[in-house]
Every structure is written in structure tokens, then in C-alpha cells.
């Protein structure tokens with residue numbers, strides 16, 4: 001599980017774009033996001049660097065948050 005802070009994610013539409021971008025990278029990815037806190041959780045086998053690159057390419061550069069244990 002990866003957690004990111006995405007400052008540009010301001011509404012559900014942004015979350016939809018982010019979800020599509022990450023699922024293009026990894027069709028199995030599961031994304032949960034909260035536009036209020038501008039944070040997303042991503043369950044994916046891709047590396048953090050790959051996810052960050054996909055987010056940046058989509059126009060949503062992200063910062064990492066501490067990883068959860070599960």
C-alpha cells in the first residue's frame with residue numbers, strides 16, 4: 001500500500017483522472033482517494049517511483065506519505 005499527498009487533487013473529477021492514470025500503468029491497481037485531504041491510497045505491485053511518475057505525467061505531482069503496515 002502506497003500513500004501519497006496530491007496537492008492538485010481538488011475534486012472528485014481529479015480523483016477520477018488520477019484513478020484512470022494509475023490504472024493505465026497497472027490495471028490491477030486499487031485507488032482510494034479523498035479530495036478533502038488531497039490524499040490517495042494505492043494498492044499496486046508497481047514501485048513507488050513508477051506510481052509517482054504516472055501521477056506527475058497526469059498533471060498531479062505527488063508527495064509520499066509514510067507507508068502503512070498493511
Ligand SMILES: [Cu+2]
Nearest residue numbers: 010011013014
Ligand atoms: Cu478536480
